Amino acid sequence: MRQTLLKPASTQTRARHIGRDGVIHLLGAVALVAALLFSMGAQARSAPDSFADLAEKLLPAVVNISTTQQIAGQTQGEAPRLPPGTPFEDLFRDFFDRQQRNGNRPHKVTSLGSGFIIDKSGVVITNNHVIEEADEITVFMGNGDKYPAVLVGRDPKTDIAVLRIEPGTDLPTVSFGDSDASRVGDWVMAIGNPFGLGGTVTAGIISAQGRDIRQGPYDNFIQTDASINRGNSGGPLFNMDGEVIGINTAIFSQTGGSVGIGFAVPSSIARTVIDQILTFGRTKRGWLGVRIQRMTEELADGFGLGHAEGALVSGVTDGGPAADADIRAGDVILSFDGKPVREMRELPLLVAETPVGKVVDVEIWRQGKKLTVGVKLGELEEAEQSAALSPGGPAADNGERKIDKLGFRIAPLDDEMRQRFNVAEDANGVVIVDVDPNSEAAEKGVRPGDIIVEVQQEPVSTTKGVTDRLSEIEKEKRKNVLLLLQNGGELRFIAIGIGEG
Known part of the structure; x- marks a missing residue:
């Protein structure tokens, strides 16, 4: 990339009219200005004069992906019943029969997306949602060549898929860069197949990092204002060194068009997933439990x-x-x-x-x-x-009590309460039977049927155990009491204020 450096305006110095002290001051000022200008040039990478050289180099390795899905025919139900002799009876029957025949025919649905080549032998990366449920996948090169593709593996959690094509010749490729080294404000370039138009280049900056858009458990998206539209999915997001630092995946839009907010899976996540798929045919993630x-x-x-x-x-x-x-x-x-x-x-x-x-x-x-x-x-x-992730449960009870400080009433978890609130047999603790709608507990989502499993990290099995533990906490002059609640097999902690004010 061409980089424009700031240059000071040229000046002419007539030393014979300047004394010794003046020369020293002048040289000091020039040195200061030079240092400032050098610092500015070192800290800020100037905008490129053009993206043309970079785009020309990268475009051949970016591909268009077309998928075809076979949809089975569906019956349309029974024809409307008309009184015998109705003038249009035959017309309605003929029309419905034609609709029924057409509806029963299997038909194909096609969709378009983007991808990029990371290995000259034909390894192509795209989004999982681009190829999901596809019966046929075709990869189109920028020069018009096309190849059938097979699915190597995919990962719905990060929306990444790996394809392979057999070109019979070496293909142009791109390589991954370090997304962790990228910063908000860096220039980026996206290449893809928006609206099926073919290789299209857009540019912008990284506008945010680490975005969680509730698309999966590993959301950590790069946000960019480089235009990303429908069909860009699966295409690469490049830094100014021509390295892939993201896979364009989603847009924020009410119309389906770009509004300057697009999201890309960072290369730091994508590389691990892709390596696992190429090695094992699937992901192998660490599990803590x-x-x-x-x-x-x-x-x-x-x-x-x-x-x-x-x-x-x-x-x-x-x-x-x-x-x-x-x-x-x-x-x-x-x-x-x-x-x-x-x-x-x-x-x-x-x-x-x-x-x-x-x-x-x-x-x-x-x-x-x-x-x-x-x-x-x-x-x-x-x-x-192996279904090992099914939730487990933690302890039984005696005597209904109202706890004004916490804003709810508790009761023993007996057979009657288990049936009333549909509580599992293996759940243990104290059941909340009523919650003051104006209380802090209600604001934090505490509901009748919640089971109190622990109070301040100590298991409780009776209503008296809850109140006794609460008294101990008050003596410690804590501002909040910590409760572990269970509902439907799910456990969560909440803190409710008990201190003054």
Whole structure:
């Protein structure tokens, strides 16, 4: 890329009219200006004069992808019943019969997307949603050549698919760059097949990073204002060195057209997924075996942490890696394999990217102390297949009580209550039977039928146990009480204020 450097305006110096001190001051000023200009040039990469050279180099490795899906015919139901002798009876019957015959015919549906070649032998990358449920996949090169493609493997969780074509000759390729090295404000270029128009180049900047758009468990998208439209899915997002730092995947739009907000899977995630698919034909993600929730300032106070950080463990899978390492519900995971966990959603990404079978150090916060435990990771896909991720449950009860400070009424979890609130047989604790609609508990989603499993990280089995534990917490002058609630097999922590004010 051509880079324009700022240059100072030329000046003529007549030394004979300047004294010794004046020369020293003048030289000092020139040195200062030069230093400032050099600093500006070093810190800010100027806008390119043109993207043409870069686009010309990269376009041959970007492909268009066409898919075809066979849709079975569907019956249209019975013809409307008309009174015998109705003047248009025959006309209606003929029309309906034609519709029925046409509707029963199988027909094909086609869709278009984008992709790019990463290996000269014919490995093509695209989005999973581009090829999902396709019966036929065809890859079109920029020069007009086309090849049938076979699916090597796909990953719906990150929306990535790997295809292979057999060109019989070496193909142009592009390579991945380091998305973690990219910064907000960097220039980027997208190439794809918007609206089926063929190779199209758009440019813009990275407008945000680490976006969670609720598309999957590993959302960590690059956001860009480079125009991305329908048909761009699966195409590459390049940095100014011509490296792929993202796979264009989604747009934010109410019309389906670009409004300057597009999202790309970062190469830091895509490379791991692609390598696993090429090696194993599927993904093999690390598995820790915990259910987690987001830390809040109130929860942090309840756990004695200085501020909200880490991922709060709300449940542990029986027989999983975390359970074997004695990680417990109520632990706060602060770091994983030497990498800090600043917020909840960072942990699944770190675990998934770690090789199966690796022993990692996990730093946790438990009962006011930091501990480090070693965990040997399992395989997520294997656990999902064996249904090992079904939630487990934690303890029984005596005497209904109203707890005004918390804004709800509790009762023993007996057979009557289990039937009333449809509570599973293996659930243990104290059941909440009524919640004050104006209470903080109601604001935080506490509902009748929720089971109190723990109060301030200690199991409770009776209503008296709840009130006794609450009294102990009040004596400690805590601002919040920490409750572990269970509903429908799901566990979650909440913090409810009990201190003055």
